[in-house]
Amino acid sequence: DAKTTQPNSMESNEEEPVHLPCNHSTISGTDYIHWYRQLPSQGPEYVIHGLTSNVNNRMASLAIAEDRKSSTLILHRATLRDAAVYYCSLLPSNSGGGADGLTFGKGTHLIIQP
Amino acid sequence: NAGVMQNPRHLVRRRGQEARLRCSPVKGHSHVYWYRQLPEEGLKFMVYLQKENIIDESGMPKERFSAEFPKEGPSILRIQQVVRGDSAAYFCASSPAQRGTDTQYFGPGTRLTVL
Numbered sequence: 001d002a003k004t005t006q007p008n009s010m011e012s013n014e015e016e017p018v019h020l021p022c023n024h025s026t027i028s029g030t031d032y033i034h035w036y037r038q039l040p041s042q043g044p045e046y047v048i049h050g051l052t053s054n055v056n057n058r059m060a061s062l063a064i065a066e067d068r069k070s071s072t073l074i075l076h077r078a079t080l081r082d083a084a085v086y087y088c089s090l091l092p093s094n095s096g097g098g099a100d101g102l103t104f105g106k107g108t109h110l111i112i113q114p
Numbered sequence: 115n116a117g118v119m120q121n122p123r124h125l126v127r128r129r130g131q132e133a134r135l136r137c138s139p140v141k142g143h144s145h146v147y148w149y150r151q152l153p154e155e156g157l158k159f160m161v162y163l164q165k166e167n168i169i170d171e172s173g174m175p176k177e178r179f180s181a182e183f184p185k186e187g188p189s190i191l192r193i194q195q196v197v198r199g200d201s202a203a204y205f206c207a208s209s210p211a212q213r214g215t216d217t218q219y220f221g222p223g224t225r226l227t228v229l
Contacts, residue, residue, distance in 0.1 A: 101159030
């Protein structure tokens, strides 16, 4: 049952880069690293996911450590709309054994200062 | 371009009543997941369904909770004889295929309050 640990909260200024860390030391070789975020009173929203290589999309970048025991979500220029709780989760690529769904811890509450 | 829809958005029940939560997945998605979020907590997986089949219910309480995803119509999460501890936000998500590599699209949630 792979788990993740994240800081409870982080604060950043608007238009500055933000690096959100996640530790997942018990990750297995078939686990994908997923990031979601949740704005107040809304459902979670997909941000990015990856397996081994760093990933980029229009929302963010995902930097994955070489040993895969940690990853960092990078928001290149934070805006006020990026203020949310960010969740890191592991999801096996194959079915069979263990829960099929995402499991989020308490996540990181990102505060953006104008 | 409708996303995942859930209704009702807010539901109030008295202890002992039944709660029925509905989820319509993204059109074309045949995989549905239900999650529960207690106040100030993260999401916890409850159950994973494909059309007419429960694939994984390892996160669902053994008693009083049931889920279905019929061939026609929305997925239903049913909670019988609700208790105060069932008060939470219940989120449904759908995906086009199974797990791992696929994005899950979440609905806005149903906030259940048990009096």
